[in-house]
Amino acid sequence: MKSAILKTASSYLLPILLLFSIFILLRGHYHPGGGFVGGLIAAIAFVLHSFTHGSEATLKLLHTHPSSFIPIGLGVAALSMFVPMLGGQPVMTSLWFNEPFPVIGLIGSALFFDLGVYLVVIGAVLTILFTIAQYSE
């Protein structure tokens, strides 16, 4: 789309929306939010960029095809699931660090599971939308 206002606004909105999606991802354990909603917001940020700059520019910004996010996310989620088995505990036991980290707060293995969901959602949504965009042209 040839609109200077939209183009300028979307290039500023992309980093802000990604930051907001990470905020939603980190908040998701005790409050509304989590990996799924955060991933959707990050996907919306890239879709907004692709509407104004074209989908080729967004693919160049991502460096890889978005479908490669899906195996990475599934790998992170599966790893966080099976790590408690090393300590002799059942699968998907929530392990927590004893000391809270600065800014982020207390983190546990649930955060890494959510991070996997986040990556899978970004990959799936962007793959679907870019496929539809390619066929409709």
Add this chain to the structure above:
Amino acid sequence: MTLDSYIDYVILPILAIALLLVFVRLFKGPTIVDRVIALDLLITIGISVITAYSISRGKSTFIDVAMILALIAFLSTIAFSYYIEKRGRK
């Protein structure tokens, strides 16, 4: 009149009437552009309903819902205008 009862008895009924009027435009709308603008306005009124509710109940987590809804409304309006422009060019 306290702020809570003002929101419950004045602001929320006005927003409800506005929603009904926008729905009339959404069904009647002669062209597709009218319907797109009506949808955008519908989500904007929904955002104000959420904001008024979260002020009167004192729950700040609903503000984030309103923020995401505003984002989706913005994106959907851009998507509609993108495809209307694309269809007009053919």
